[in-house]
Amino acid sequence: MSGKLKIETVGDREIRGERVFDAPREKVWAALTDPELIPQWWGPRQYTTVVDVMDVRPGGQWRFVHQAEEGSDEHGFRGVYREVTEPERIVQTFEWEGMPGHIAVETMELEDLGDGRTKINTVSLFHTTEERDGMFNSGMEGGASETYDRLEELLASQG
Amino acid sequence: MVQYESELDKTLAALADSNRRALVERLGRGSATVSELAEPLGMTLTGTKKHLRILEEAGLVTTEKVGRARVCSLGPRRLDDLEVFVESYRRMLDARLDRLGELVEKQQKEDEG
Numbered sequence: 001m002s003g004k005l006k007i008e009t010v011g012d013r014e015i016r017g018e019r020v021f022d023a024p025r026e027k028v029w030a031a032l033t034d035p036e037l038i039p040q041w042w043g044p045r046q047y048t049t050v051v052d053v054m055d056v057r058p059g060g061q062w063r064f065v066h067q068a069e070e071g072s073d074e075h076g077f078r079g080v081y082r083e084v085t086e087p088e089r090i091v092q093t094f095e096w097e098g099m100p101g102h103i104a105v106e107t108m109e110l111e112d113l114g115d116g117r118t119k120i121n122t123v124s125l126f127h128t129t130e131e132r133d134g135m136f137n138s139g140m141e142g143g144a145s146e147t148y149d150r151l152e153e154l155l156a157s158q159g
Numbered sequence: 160m161v162q163y164e165s166e167l168d169k170t171l172a173a174l175a176d177s178n179r180r181a182l183v184e185r186l187g188r189g190s191a192t193v194s195e196l197a198e199p200l201g202m203t204l205t206g207t208k209k210h211l212r213i214l215e216e217a218g219l220v221t222t223e224k225v226g227r228a229r230v231c232s233l234g235p236r237r238l239d240d241l242e243v244f245v246e247s248y249r250r251m252l253d254a255r256l257d258r259l260g261e262l263v264e265k266q267q268k269e270d271e272g
């Protein structure tokens with residue numbers, strides 16, 4: 001790949017990522033917004049990703065499901081598109097159903113580098129749903145064993 | 160930041176084992192000796208000690224010699240829910256961007272070819 005630049009954590013509430021792809025912006029935009037292309041890249045390689053809901057417009061919802069194999073546990077992910085500006089910017093929320101209550105607000109910006117390449121900048125901000133709803137939740141309880149089990153599966157699947 | 164990440168990796172690795180998670184859960188209900196931990200979980204003393212050492216290195220458990228027994232308690236490091244979410248999210252995002260790049264670059268090559 002042409003540019004695995006970096007992903008860094010800024011404080012404990014923000015992650016910024018930056019990549020350069022050797023493909024024009026329209027192609028990258030299509031991969032991000034076409035439900036038929038999502039299963040080809042969104043999930044971990046060894047998982048099947050199914051697009052359950054994908055309504056790419058402000059206020060529209062999305063929900064994708066990972067499954068390692070037929071009959072095994074499913075991992076659901078969901079969110080809402082907040083901004084959709086073709087072909088340069090998408091803002092959406094991200095929530096893992098295995099750990100409800102934490103959401104990330106992802107902003108992806110696609111920059112046309114003018115030479116057939118595209119730079120993606122991502123910024124992900126983390127909130128709890130209580131914060132999203134206007135309250136501050138300072139006492140985060142330790143995860144239950146079920147969360148650890150599901151986390152372990154998830155991390156293992158990422159390789 | 161590097162320090163923080165290696166600590167977190169150690170913690171996640173320590174918890175990536177169901178026996179060790181069982182030990183942490185048991186200690187969450189109060190301190191116990193090695194044999195008190197091993198028996199109800201159906202683990203050997205040697206195996207229990209090995210797992211406890213890994214948990215101790217990750218700061219999740221502390222042990223203290225009292226008389227002839229070794230008493231174990233939960234350690235200084237408590238796993239924060241948000242921390243776990245952010246770390247697992249970071250790994251997912253990284254993997255996702257890798258695969259997105261592979262897909263669009265493959266499509267682009269096919270178009271050019």
